[in-house]
Structures are given as C-alpha cells and as structure tokens.
C-alpha cells in the first residue's frame with residue numbers, strides 16, 4: 001500500500017522557511033530545478049508590477065501597455081489535452097469560472113502532464129527530478145497550482161492500476177474488472193496528502209479541491225483536522241476514498257497511529273514549523289522516493305528558488321502600501337485603531353473589509369468587545385459594521401462559520417478581529433486593509449498577515465500599530481519591508497479631511513468612491529450566537545452617518561468612556577497573556593525583559609485605563625527569569641499589599657487559587673497565545689462589565705447596549721483579593737520612560753488603496 005501513496009503536497013508555511021529549506025534532506029534529492037527561462041512564461045511578475053504601476057499612473061500609454069500584457073497571459077484553455085477534461089471544465093466553467101493562469105500557475109501547470117505521470121522505475125526518465133519547490137507571494141493562486149497536478153496524478157495512478165490488473169488477468173478490455181480495480185485501488189490508497197498549518201487553511205483547501213473535482217465521478221476529498229470528533233473522522237476515513245486528504249499535523253498523527261497499514265515516511269523533510277514531533281511520529285509510514293513525489297509550496301524568504309515567481313526583492317506585494325505607526329504613548333492605541341478603521345470605511349464606503357490581528361487570544365477577545373462598543377458610536381458605518389471574532393478559544397464549528405461569514409460578507413463594512421489563526425493561507429476575497437496591533441510572532445508572520453489583503457491582484461493596504469517599546473520590530477525585523485511611517489496626528493488630519501469632504505457632498509463622495517464588491521456565494525446560515533452575520537446591510541448612503549465630522553472628532557472622548565467600562569480582571573488576564581507572549585521576544589525587539597514588563601504594565605494602565613498596573617507575583621517573575629527585578633526596581637516591589645486592598649473581591653479563579661493552586665500556575669493559565677495553554681471559552685463581550693440585571697443586552701455579536709454597564713467603582717482594582725497571587729504586593733507607579741521615541745515623523749501624505757495589477 002505504501003508504494004501507492006503518490007505524493008505529499010505540502011503547504012509549508014514554515015515559521016522559518018529558510019532554515020527548513022536549508023536543513024531539509026529532501027533537497028539533497030533532485031528537485032525539478034526550473035530556471036525562469038526553462039518554462040514558457042508569457043506573463044511575469046515583473047510585468048505584473050509594471051501593470052500595477054501603469055494602472056496607478058492611469059496614463060493612456062500605460063493602459064495600452066496593460067492591455068498588451070493582458071494579452072500575454074496564459075489562458076487555461078491551453079491545458080486542453082494535458083489535463084482531464086472534467087478538471088478543465090471545473091476550472092474554466094462552473095464552479096470556478098477562471099480564464100487565465102496566475103504567474104505561479106503559469107509556471108507549474110504547463111509541466112503537465114509530465115509532472116503527474118506515475119513513477120516508472122524502468123523508464124529512462126525515472127532518475128529525473130519529480131519534486132517541486134515553488135516560491136510565490138501570498139494570494140497568487142498557489143492552491144490551484146498544486147491541486148491540479150495532484151488531481152491529475154491521482155487519475156493517472158488509478159488508470160494505471162486498472163490497466164495493470166487487466167494485464168495480470170490476461171484481458172485487454174473488461175470494463176467491469178477495470179471499474180472494480182479502480183474502486184478498490186481508490187479506497188485502499190491515498191492520492192495526495194496536503195498538510196496545512198491551520199484548520200482554517202485546511203478547510204479552504206478542501207473547498208477548492210471539492211470545486212476542482214466536482215465533475216470527477218467518485219472522487220473524494222477528506223478533511224482531518226483537530227477540533228472535530230476524532231472517532232467520526234476515523235470512521236469516515238475507513239469508509240471513504242482518499243483521493244485528496246487535507247490534514248493538520250496533530251490529527252494526521254492521530255490517524256497514523258490508528259492506521260498501521262498506511263505507510264508514510266520522511267515527512268520531517270517538509271515541515272519545520274513547530275509540528276516536528278507530529279511529523280516525526282509518522283515518519284516511518286511514508287514511502288521512499290522516488291515513489292513519493294514531494295511538492296513543497298511556500299511563500300516566505302527561502303533562497304532555494306526553483307519555480308520562482310517572485311521577481312522583486314521585496315517579500316510582499318508592491319501594490320499593497322504598508323504603514324507603521326509607533327504610538328507616542330499607549331494612550332493612543334485604541335483611538336488610533338478606531339481611526340484606522342474609520343479611515344478605511346470612508347475610503348471604501350461601499351466595500352470596507354478589514355482584518356485586525358492581535359498577538360494573543362486574550363487581547364483578541366478584549367479588543368473584539370471593545371471594537372463592538374466603539375463601532376456603534378464612532379465609526380462611519382456605526383452599528384451597521386459587522387464585527388467577527390476568530391481565535392483558538394472558539395470551537396471549531398464556530399471558527400468555521402465565522403470564517404465563512406466573513407469571507408462572504410459583502411455588506412461594505414465588516415471587520416474580522418482575529419489572532420494568528422487567520423494569518424496563513426486563508427483566503428478572504430476583497431479585504432481592503434490589514435491592521436496589525438502589536439508585534440507579530442515573526443517577520444514571516446507579518447508578511448503572511450499582510451498577505452490577506454491585495455489578493456488575486458486586487459488593491460489593499462497594511463498598517464501596523466506598535467507601542468513605543470515595540471518599535472524594535474520595525475527597526476530590526478522589518479528591514480526588507482517597504483514601510484512608510486504614519487503618525488497619530490497625520491491619520492487624525494487625514495480622517496478629518498475625508499469626513500469634511502464627505503459632509504460637503506455625501507452623494508458625489510459616494511459616487512466617486514470605489515464600487516462595492518461583486519456578491520459571492522451566499523454564506524451558510526450560522527448558528528454562531530456571537531457572529532450572526534452576514535446580515536443584510538443598508539447601502540452606503542443610508543449606512544454612513546451624516547454629518548460624520550462630529551462623530552470622528554469624538555473618538556478620543558468615546559474611547560475614554562469605553563475604557564472606563566473595561567473589567568479589570570480581563571485587562572489583567574490580557575496583560576498576563578502579553579507578558580507570556582513578549583518575554584520570548586526580547587531578543588527580536590532588542591529590549592530587556594524588564595522593559596517588556598514595564599511596557600505591558602503601561603499598556604494596562606494607559607491603553608486600558610487601569611488605575612494601577614496588574615499584580616504579578618514574585619514567583620511568576622521568577623518563572624520569567626526576572627527574579628532580580630524586584631531588587632533592582634522599586635516599582636516592582638513584591639511588598640505584600642494591605643489586607644484591605646484585596647478584600648471583598650473574588651472570582652472563581654481566585655477561589656480556586658485559594659484552594660491550593662500556586663500563584664505561578666494561575667499566572668501561567670493566563671498565557672493564552674495560540675500555542676500556549678488554553679483557557680475556557682468566553683462570551684464575546686469579554687472584557688466588559690455585564691449589564692445590570694434587567695438591562696437588555698443588545699447590539700450585534702453579544703455587545704452590550706450603551707449604558708448597559710455598571711460604572712466602574714473608583715479604585716476597585718486596588719481592592720481585589722489577593723487570594724491565590726502569593727503574599728506580595730502589586731506594582732505601583734509604572735516607569736514611563738526609557739522606551740525610546742517614536743520614529744514616525746513625516747513622509748506619509750498619500751491615501752490608502754494602491755492599484756493592483758491583475759495576473
């Protein structure tokens with residue numbers, strides 16, 4: 001059975017692709033080493049960039065140049081005779097309706113049918129390379145580029161097996177025997193295994209694969225991801241065909257353990273993204289090369305470029321303008337984020353679709369609630385803004401439906417508030433802006449996140465918003481990325497200019513704005529009680545508040561009011577999650593761990609309005625390797641708080657702590673970065689005070705109605721019980737200096753958008 005396992009097609013969005021590629025023994029084998037000139041390439045990325053520039057310039061000569069380039073794109077119809085007619089039908093007619101190949105597809109697909117031929121040890125070409133290493137930017141159609149060869153190969157293997165069976169039986173034409181042989185082979189063997197880093201991406205690949213194979217009788221695509229019932233998946237596995245299997249590494253490992261007759265091998269050569277153990281576990285089950293073909297599709301910065309459709313040095317799309325803001329103080333964080341969203345809603349009044357990324361799940365939860373509250377009051381599209389929340393604390397079904405709903409949301413004002421579960425590979429068409437708040441886990445992750453906008457040649461924009469002490473990420477990690485600075489005051493001015501232009505003549509403003517996106521497939525009905533969209537939304541002229549100027553001018557005041565409704569414990573939990581997340585990043589940011597603690601404290605007080613910074617036990621500091629900090633820094637004193645300060649407050653967590661859990665343990669429970677320990681699922685109004693009894697809960701996504709919060713009692717934070725936090729005191733008077741100044745002077749004058757070239 002092992003010998004039938006055709007291929008392992010892996011989307012290796014490796015955390016450190018360069019290292020993965022260099023160290024991978026798989027590269028000692030002969031890959032299909034395509035130089036750029038070895039494949040017909042009528043449309044290159046260089047051409048694409050110039051097309052983008054031409055469109056931006058808008059000149060007539062540029063247009064004729066664009067038309068010329070358009071004519072050189074390869075139509076899918078050139079694949080006639082090279083791919084199965086049913087596959088081509090799915091691509092060019094329903095359900096995909098595609099006409100021309102993207103650059104990466106134009107490099108890979110002309111390799112058919114050769115690249116999909118079954119391995120034949122007796123044939124002279126058996127020594128030639130059969131594997132692919134493909135480098136292409138985000139959103140350029142890699143999924144189809146690897147799925148088409150995968151499907152073609154499966155078809156050929158099944159046919160070849162049937163022919164062999166008939167030959168062995170001594171018959172030349174026996175349709176019944178052929179069909180039987182095909183069915184048995186298809187059930188007993190795996191065609192292609194696609195390993196995906198996230199469930200969201202796995203789901204998306206499955207959707208694409210189902211579309212591609214929709215006309216192929218009996219062809220099946222299987223999804224194996226965590227979060228779904230393992231026993232159901234295994235039952236399904238044993239019943240169904242395995243033409244294409246899309247899996248996340250953890251669930252794949254489970255399957256391999258329970259399927260001893262499935263033979264896999266050398267999977268470790270493909271991935272180096274934190275799943276090493278899972279891949280190792282399946283190592284002995286993969287067949288050896290050359291029976292197994294390996295396609296490695298990636299996007300990052302590796303230097304091995306065999307099929308390379310990235311012709312410029314920049315790792316990101318040139319047509320996606322990117323801005324960074326180093327906030328002068330954490331106080332500006334929420335307001336600046338709100339302004340960026342408002343800015344996008346005014347630039348794209350018919351089509352605003354924003355993704356906001358946060359470093360930890362807790363912060364995602366907190367800001368989702370915060371933005372729900374803010375959206376009703378200070379965003380141009382006010383309560384008509386659809387806000388979706390996606391992170392690892394949500395159940396898989398919820399995540400899937402949220403993801404589907406956002407993908408299909410054409411309301412013209414939607415925001416996905418998410419952690420990194422949405423960063424890689426997930427395709428949300430029409431995203432007008434990606435905003436990153438805080439430091440991503442790596443440069444590559446930054447690029448993946450930005451890659452959610454400007455996809456398929458459309459326009460887009462990226463913004464990253466950093467606190468003063470986080471600026472090292474821009475200085476030291478994003479050196480290759482063409483970032484422009486954007487100051488808080490510049491954005492404020494731009495927003496006020498946009499709103500006054502709008503107020504002067506809303507009708508002509510809306511008429512001149514970019515049009516709404518074409519409707520996509522209607523979203524499935526959702527049972528997600530926190531994400532009830534997409535709901536019908538009024539058109540922009542009814543949705544956008546008029547006059548808008550006083551609304552956007554009240555951002556600071558509204559944010560202050562919203563801050564006062566935040567629950568201290570939620571802010572503290574988020575603070576702890578940030579501490580856990582940032583501690584490992586001090587090297588990248590080139591700041592001390594002490595500065596990170598101080599930075600997180602000042603975030604809690606200034607960005608979230610806590611009267612004093614959250615308490616961190618001495619034991620937790622010790623865990624973070626900061627045992628000497630208390631002695632060195634008076635503001636970190638672990639002096640026990642007076643009994644009164646903590647009296648009269650409590651929660652399940654503190655009660656539990658009182659019952660014996662150590663303070664360190666409880667501290668670590670709050671560390672909830674995607675890879676960290678999991679906390680219980682929370683309702684989406686996380687972070688806000690619950691409405692008083694009898695007060696109606698309203699608003700979209702479980703948000704509370706204005707006025708539905710109990711006012712924060714003065715000084716209540718300091719009064720919390722110190723139940724399980726050890727016997728030492730909290731921090732006071734956080735240090736406010738020493739983080740360096742902002743580096744965001746001048747430079748930015750343009751508006752968002754950017755003109756993307758098409759393929």
Ligand SMILES: Nc1ncnc2c1ncn2[C@@H]1O[C@H](COP(=O)(O)OP(=O)(O)OP(=O)(O)O)[C@@H](O)[C@H]1O
Pocket residue numbers: 098099100101102105136137138139140141142143144299424425426427429451452455456
């Ligand atoms: N030839 C084509 N013409 C038009 N649209 C296409 C074509 N191929 C793919 N697309 C669309 O482009 C979008 C991006 O494709 P895909 O998700 O495969 O990109 P990707 O390169 O895998 O991105 P990422 O690196 O982020 O995973 C999808 O919406 C897809 O349907």
